[in-house]
Amino acid sequence: xxxxxxxxxxxxxxxxxxxxxxxxxxxxxxxxxxxxxxxxxxxxxxxxxxxxxxxxxxxxxxxxxxxxxxxxxxxxxxxxxxxxxxxxxxxxxxxxxxxxxxxxxxxxxxxxxxxxxxxxxxxxxxxxxxxxxxxxxxxxxxxxxxxxxxxxxxxxxxxx
Amino acid sequence: xxxxxxxxxxxxxxxxxxxxxxxxxxxxxxxxxxxxxxxxxxxxxxxxxxxxxxxxxxxxxxxxxxxxxxxxxxxxxxxxx
Numbered sequence: 001x002x003x004x005x006x007x008x009x010x011x012x013x014x015x016x017x018x019x020x021x022x023x024x025x026x027x028x029x030x031x032x033x034x035x036x037x038x039x040x041x042x043x044x045x046x047x048x049x050x051x052x053x054x055x056x057x058x059x060x061x062x063x064x065x066x067x068x069x070x071x072x073x074x075x076x077x078x079x080x081x082x083x084x085x086x087x088x089x090x091x092x093x094x095x096x097x098x099x100x101x102x103x104x105x106x107x108x109x110x111x112x113x114x115x116x117x118x119x120x121x122x123x124x125x126x127x128x129x130x131x132x133x134x135x136x137x138x139x140x141x142x143x144x145x146x147x148x149x150x151x152x153x154x155x156x157x158x159x160x
Numbered sequence: 161x162x163x164x165x166x167x168x169x170x171x172x173x174x175x176x177x178x179x180x181x182x183x184x185x186x187x188x189x190x191x192x193x194x195x196x197x198x199x200x201x202x203x204x205x206x207x208x209x210x211x212x213x214x215x216x217x218x219x220x221x222x223x224x225x226x227x228x229x230x231x232x233x234x235x236x237x238x239x240x241x
Contacts, residue, residue: 056241072240075168075233079240081217103240115241135241141219143212143233144240145169 022091023098026083028076028144030106033113038100048097048120050127054135056115058108062148069149072105072114079103082142090134094126099134103144161186161228163193168235171211174203184226190215191222193232210237 023043035055044051058070083101090096097120108114117135121127138144165180172178182196190213198205213220214233226232 073169078217138240142240143235143238146239
């Protein structure tokens with residue numbers, strides 16, 4: 001049965017003539033991830049019983065060396081395409097209500113979030129499984145690369 | 161035919177460029193393109209096994225038949241998150 005949520009999601013999923021029950025939001029951006037802003041934008045239906053969200057943080061060390069930041073590079077059009085393929089597969093595997101994902105690119109300082117993922121589902125099992133799977137597959141398939149910025153090197157503010 | 165090749169991450173350092181064009185005989189595969197690129201950019205050969213290849217926005221294997229105007233991307237293993 002189509003409801004208002006499904007119709008809204010259908011217009012956002014990027015697929016034509018296909019019913020998309022899972023609402024998806026994707027941002028690959030240079031700006032910071034504001035958790036409070038993201039939480040305020042959360043929409044859940046009366047069917048939702050689980051919300052999982054994951055925050056990936058830049059560690060202060062990389063391969064045993066102290067770093068100031070990580071500079072992320074992406075092939076953005078392909079990254080968006082690959083994320084959408086993963087969302088399609090996620091929707092086939094689990095009854096997910098919505099997924100929102102933000103990945104930063106450019107320079108991200110240590111202790112700042114580089115990744116924010118939220119999965120809303122009817123039950124915790126599928127929410128945990130889908131979130132874990134999505135992050136694992138992202139690390140395997142989405143063209144994003146990182147370069148550590150050593151402690152001795154000041155991050156380039158133009159890249160932030 | 162001619163194809164455009166984009167390099168990402170440290171492949172840009174290994175080739176000293178972000179993009180190259182390569183003339184190829186019709187019916188060439190991605191593997192054949194890589195062989196030509198390895199001659200032009202010898203530092204690619206040592207890391208061939210770890211290099212990922214895409215045409216347009218999708219991953220492709222070495223036996224992929226290239227078409228005129230194809231945009232090929234070569235890059236190292238991805239590291240998002």
